[in-house]
Amino acid sequence: MRHTREQPILARETVIRGLALCFLLVTLAWVVAGPSGLLAWGEARQSLEQRQAEIIRLTKARDEWRNRVALLDQRAPDPDLSSELLRKNLNVAHPDEVIMIVR
Structure with missing residues (x-):
């Protein structure tokens, strides 16, 4: 039993x-x-690296624009930048001048 x-x-x-x-x-x-598992963690890390690279690129572009805005201040504009913009946008250049755009 x-x-x-x-x-x-x-x-x-x-x-x-x-x-x-x-x-x-x-x-x-x-x-x-899972949604916060090891596979998702790797994808999130890769996405974070891409976004950080994008932030660096955009920060650099913003700083360049800030510099140009500061050079075009109404009280004291930079003569070289003003001349460059006038010649470029209004197409006012003498026939014997050569305009070189350096980036």
């Missing part, structure tokens, strides 16, 4: 261990492929 009582206990332990293993496998899959 004792032998028959142990079989349901063993079956219950097997089911509990199986459920625990399933829970651990689902948790592992969530850690690897």
Whole structure:
């Protein structure tokens, strides 16, 4: 009789261990492929690096524009930049002049 009582206990332990293993496998899959898992973390890091490069590029462009705006101050405009803009935009150059745009 004792032998028959142990079989349901063993079956219950097997089911509990199986459920625990399933829970651990689902948790592992969530850690690897979930919305904040290891795969998403790598993609987020790559996206962050791209955005940081974009910020550096835009900051450089903003600083260049700030410099040009400062040089075109109404109280004391830079004569070289003013002359360059007039010649470039209004097409006022002498026939023997050569305009070189350096970037």
